[in-house]
Amino acid sequence: MDTTRPQRDGDSDASPSAPPPTSTIWLPGRWLGALTGVVVVGLALAVAELLSILGDRVQLLNQFSSPLLAVGAAFITLTPEWLKQFAIATFGEQDKVALQVGMGVTVLIAAAVIGLVARRSPRVAAVLLAAFVAICGVAVLTRPAAVGVIDLLPSIVGGVVGVLVLGYLFRRREVAAPAAPVDPDVEPTPQDYPSRRTTTPVMDSALGRRRFLSLVGITAAAATAATAIGRFLPSYADVQASRDALQVPSATPQSFPDGLTLDTIEEAVDGQGAFLTPNEDFYRVDTALTLPNITADDWSLKIHGLVDRERTLTYDEIVNLPLVERTITLTCVSNEVGGGLVGTATWIGTPIKDLLEDLGPSSDADCVLCTSIDGFTLTAPLEALVDGRDSLLAVAMNGEILPQRNGFPVRMVVPGLYGYVSATKWIVDMKVSRFSDEVAYWTQRGWAEQAPIKTASRIDVPRGFNQAAVGDEVVIAGVAWAQQRGIENVEIQIDDGEWQPVELSPALSNDTWRQWRTTWVAEQGVHTIRCRAYDGTGELQTEEIAPPIPNGSSGYDARSITVS
Structure with missing residues (x-):
């Protein structure tokens, strides 16, 4: 009888035919793979951003070669109009933050998918990353501010770095599976085989767990460093230093009727905005x-196009032209009824009328295609720029050099028109042309070609769903505007009662809003307060409810108040 026991791992006389021990096979888990994808794509984008900034500094590239900015611009372009209006109405000025969050989430998801795919197939993941870079490249080249193929350099370099790092982190080595035991009755130990029983080669990480994690950490640190360097390069600081070095130029002061000045305008009540909107607000x-x-x-x-002669002006030339000071209310076409996308400021600038008439616009021209440094375009009616209204190329705002967020170094201010057809910030080009020959950013998206500001009024206090006690003297106050026509009268209505006139602040000009106020003795119940305005021609603001698109919202603003 054969009494030979099966040979076990570790026996000194183990059969040479038994499989040798193998190292533990390790591959990144799903979460680690996704995180690594995010880190690698982050590094690629950070390198591209840094190169874009450096290229702009040495004047090899422009600042809009940034793939992130290009993709962000594409997000804005491709976003449906209803969603844009929802974002503006919901988030106001923070719509950019909402866009950045949405774009960030999309990029994170794409990067995580690339990392997950890389766990199984680094080559396929590299193709996906290259496709992501290609999308960025298309976004860069299709920007209106694109210079040429050279703008692809940051995206290409960032993409190459990303693909190389991705391939290195997820590279594989082939581990041979052990042969089957000689004795089929012998149960192998876990050390005899990889984690899966297989007779085919097994792919193992060529780096090992510890080295993989170390390199992912180094990659994350490199991405953070590249981002920090790009963030703190002096591009933004240069702009602020440029502003700080300038002095508000002297200008012909504005004159108001009946000896009025800004100081004599009635102070706002608590909760109502000031007559002049602070720059930061x-x-x-x-x-x-x-x-x-x-x-x-x-x-x-x-300035070029259908003119007798073209002209290029520097900032110094602009501020040395005759300048005027004007207080003007501006309104965004995206402003909802009762919204806050309207403000009043005192501007200093040179009249556009003088500039254009000096260059001799053609009698065939009817618009000016205005372009911002970031490629944004609008078509302003030529008539509105030369008909004598205070259309300006502004360099100062409320007693200080134009803030960067408001258009520094130079922006357009045109009273009586919504901003999307007049208020070009960071303006660098004016082409005298014809509406039939030009396509502007917003008009090609369904907004009206002509957009005079509609008469509007707003209730600032009380706030919606406010509460009061019976007998309280409730202050009701707000503003009304109808640029180029002025405001003649404002009325309020409590529930379905008679319309009652209110007290108006003095009218500085037809191009500024007027504050209004009244009081009401509170009565028991839930009440609705509405307001309406008459413009300077005596025409009543329309009650018809309309959304911002295509040429501005309309309707009466209303607030509810509960009295108990």
Whole structure:
């Protein structure tokens, strides 16, 4: 009888035919793979951003070669109009933050998918990353501000870095599976085989767990460092230094009727906005994902097209032209009824009328295609720029050099028109042309070609769903505007009662809003307060409810108040 026991691992006389022990096979788990994808894509984007900034510094590239900015601009372009309006109405000026969050989530998901795929097939993941870079490249090249193929350099370099790092982190080695035991009755131990029984080669991480984690950490640190360097390069600081070095230029002061001044305008009641909107509170709605960086020394404006002669002006030439001071209310077409996308400021600038008439616009021209440094375009009616209204190329706002967020170094201010057809910030080009020959950013998206501001009024206090006690003297106050026509009268209505006139602040000009107020003795119940305005021609604001698109919202603003 054969009494030979089966040979076990570790026996000194183990049969040479028994499989040798193998090292433990390790591959990144799903979460680690996804995280690694995010880190690698983050590094690729950080390198691209840094190169874009450095290229802009040495004037090899422009600041809009940034793939992130390009993708962000594409997000804005491709977003449906209803969703844009929802974002503006919901988030106001923070719509850019909402966009950045949405874009960030999308990029994170894409990066995580690349990492998950890399666990199984690094080559396929590299193809996906290359496709992601290609999308960024298309976004860069299709931006209106694109210079040429050279703008692809940051995206290409960042993509190459990402693919190389991804391939290195997820590279594989082939581990041979052990042969089957000689004695089929012998149960192998876990050390005899990999984690899966197989007779085919097994792919193992060539780095090992510890080294893999170390390299992922180094990659994350490199991405963070590249981002930090790009963030702290002096592009933004240069703009602020440029602003700080400038002095508000002297200008012909504005004159108001009946000896009025800004100081004599009635003070706002508690909860009502001031007559002049502080610069930091002035609404900002534009297509720039980040503020363009341009100094006064680097800025210039080209005026060309259907004119007798073209002209390019520097910042110094602009501020040395005759300048005027004007207080003007601006309104965004995205402003909902009762919304806050409207503000009043005192501007200093040179009249556009004088510039254009000096260059001799053609009698065939009917618009001016205005372009921002970031490529945004609008078509302003030529008539509105030369008909004598205070259309300006503004360089100062409320007693200080134009803030960067409001258009530094130079922006357009045109009273009586919604901003999307007039208020070009960071303006660098004015082409005298015809509406039939031009396509502007918003008009090609369904907004009206002509957009005079509608008469509107707003209740600032009380706030919606406010509460009061029976007998309280409730202050009701707000503002009304109808630029170029002025405001003649404002009325309020409590529930279905008679419309009652209110007290108006003095009218500085037809181009500024007027504050209004009244009081009401509170009565028991839930009440609705509405307001309406008459413009300077005596025409009543329309009650018809309309959304912002295509040419501005309309309807009466209303507030509810509970009295108990």
